[in-house]
Amino acid sequence: MKVLIIEDDKIILNSLKEYLENWEYEVSTNSGIDIMEDVKNIKPDIILMDIILPSFNGYFWCEKIRKATDIPIIFISSKSEDLDIIMGMQMGADDYITKPFNFDVLMVKINAVMKRYYGNNIIKSVLEFNEVMLFVNEFRLEFNDNEINLTKTEMLILKSLFEAKGEIVTREKLMDKCWQNDFFIDDNTLAVNINRIRKKLNKLGLDDFLLTKKYSGYYLNDGRN
Known part of the structure; x- marks a missing residue:
């Protein structure tokens, strides 16, 4: 647009x-x-x-x-x-x-x-990964006709992960994407938001959709893990 x-x-x-x-x-x-x-x-x-x-x-x-x-x-x-x-x-x-x-x-x-x-x-920004739909402008995620609402930070995190298409996104990249001008954000803040996203994903039956690569970052499950 x-x-x-x-x-x-x-x-x-x-x-x-x-x-x-x-x-x-x-x-x-x-x-x-x-x-x-x-x-x-x-x-x-x-x-x-x-x-x-x-x-x-x-x-x-x-x-x-x-x-x-x-x-x-x-x-x-x-x-x-x-x-x-x-x-x-x-x-x-x-x-x-x-x-x-x-x-x-x-x-x-x-x-x-x-x-x-x-x-x-209206032109909508929609990302899809393994049949999970991310409606960027509407701050929501949809799977099997069920949906969850997201905060801005949760949306930015998921948007980066969806765009990576199953590849690992480093913690540093996610933190820069979400808090570009805030020098006081630490890794724990990202972890808290990741946990909140996982709790919401669980409500859609997507328990293993968002995965962690130890010491590296996060990625979306492409079904091969």
């Missing part, structure tokens, strides 16, 4: 870009210049836009974009007054989230807007 972020704050822009790319979104960015040209050329599936931008504000661009296309738009702004939110929605935005914001809350809003707009045609 293609996301266009329109934001002139480089710190927020880069953080948001990194977060969305971690979930395998195709992300393009714009700092508030030549917006209509990017909308036309990139053809994004959704737009995340600040209100305070160089030259013209987000309200202006939202109304202009709406005259050309009905692409979903979510405002991300430090302007938190009720009047600001009302104005944003009246200009054609599909949702509004105020800064500072939680990335996971934003992801829920993105998925909700996409589901409303695209319905059953």
